Amino acid sequence: MSRVLDQKPAKEDEALDSALRPKIWADYIGQEKIKENIRIILTAAKQRGQSPDHLLFYGNSGLGKTTLAQLVAMEMGKEIKISSGPAIERAGDLAAILTNLNDGDVLFLDEIHRISNTVEEYLYPAMEDYKLNLILGKGPMARTMELKLPKFTLIGATTRPALLSAPLRNRFGAIFQLDFYKPEDIEKIIERSARILNIQIEPDAVKAVAERSRFTPRVANRLLKRARDFAEVQSDGKITKEISAKALESLDIDKMGLELGDRKILLALIEKFDGGPVGLQTLSAAAMEEEDTILDIYEPYLMQMGFIERTPRGRIASKMAYEHLGIKIKNSQSQLI
Numbered sequence: 001m002s003r004v005l006d007q008k009p010a011k012e013d014e015a016l017d018s019a020l021r022p023k024i025w026a027d028y029i030g031q032e033k034i035k036e037n038i039r040i041i042l043t044a045a046k047q048r049g050q051s052p053d054h055l056l057f058y059g060n061s062g063l064g065k066t067t068l069a070q071l072v073a074m075e076m077g078k079e080i081k082i083s084s085g086p087a088i089e090r091a092g093d094l095a096a097i098l099t100n101l102n103d104g105d106v107l108f109l110d111e112i113h114r115i116s117n118t119v120e121e122y123l124y125p126a127m128e129d130y131k132l133n134l135i136l137g138k139g140p141m142a143r144t145m146e147l148k149l150p151k152f153t154l155i156g157a158t159t160r161p162a163l164l165s166a167p168l169r170n171r172f173g174a175i176f177q178l179d180f181y182k183p184e185d186i187e188k189i190i191e192r193s194a195r196i197l198n199i200q201i202e203p204d205a206v207k208a209v210a211e212r213s214r215f216t217p218r219v220a221n222r223l224l225k226r227a228r229d230f231a232e233v234q235s236d237g238k239i240t241k242e243i244s245a246k247a248l249e250s251l252d253i254d255k256m257g258l259e260l261g262d263r264k265i266l267l268a269l270i271e272k273f274d275g276g277p278v279g280l281q282t283l284s285a286a287a288m289e290e291e292d293t294i295l296d297i298y299e300p301y302l303m304q305m306g307f308i309e310r311t312p313r314g315r316i317a318s319k320m321a322y323e324h325l326g327i328k329i330k331n332s333q334s335q336l337i
């Protein structure tokens with residue numbers, strides 16, 4: 001997968017990313033409605049002297065689910081422990097995590113849709129009654145042991161809410177969908193990050209980087225850092241419009257924010273399947289990208305931009321996609337799109 005869109009930051013970017021993460025609500029830009037709703041939930045919980053209900057955040061990667069969870073813990077004055085669905089392989093792993101929490105702590109489970117069925121069964125009583133029923137031993141000698149857990153708040157995060165079982169989904173007190181950010185919010189995020197990292201960037205360059213950030217803060221911050229590299233190596237360190245254009249061009253990110261992977265998918269759809277409709281599996285084989293990568297990384301943005309449409313019969317490339325790639329629409333295709 002491309003470095004620019006990489007879901008998770010590479011090691012050398014991790015420290016920078018954590019420096020850029022808002023640590024107080026006032027610094028968290030965008031997602032106003034969600035912030036407001038969460039603040040009401042937290043204020044009410046505080047007034048009752050209870051821990052807040054379990055929360056589920058869903059939305060594309062890089063939109064700030066982890067950051068929001070950290071702000072929830074901070075607001076409640078409690079610790080946050082972070083793990084993920086695939087990391088918890090056995091009931092024992094879950095027990096180790098849950099028994100290490102204190103009252104009111106937040107447990108953040110990323111990619112919660114990838115939790116195993118067995119672990120999920122253990123999670124239900126933990127969420128509902130703060131209890132864990134462990135089975136010790138095997139066969140006729142097996143014994144159950146009930147562990148009392150602290151009153152924690154589970155915050156689940158997923159890019160694929162539809163893959164959560166209904167019983168798990170129903171155990172969350174509130175579910176929030178994080179949307180793509182507005183362009184002006186992405187600009188504010190770039191300006192804030194530039195201030196924190198001591199980067200000089202011209203207003204025109206802020207706009208240029210924002211336009212190609214896929215409405216996603218993580219991408220915006222990454223592009224800002226790559227533009228800084230360019231500015232430092234090829235100029236005096238200041239990111240001008242020209243420098244940002246050069247940086248983005250060399251990263252193969254076009255004016256609409258599409259990168260090589262996006263264009264590969266659109267090209268496969270148009271050239272190999274006459275613009276579709278085509279099923280995900282077939283498209284994935286033709287574009288040589290994993291289905292999950294198409295679903296989680298490329299397609300949400302391509303659909304948001306109106307380049308791809310999903311129909312019951314498969315994916316279709318839109319007229320805009322043809323125009324953007326400079327490909328003429330065949331007559332046989334024109335009545336489809």
Ligand code: ADE
Nearest residue numbers: 022027028029064189217
């Ligand atoms: N960095 C990443 N996400 C952010 C957000 N929503 N607000 C401010 N800075 C951010």
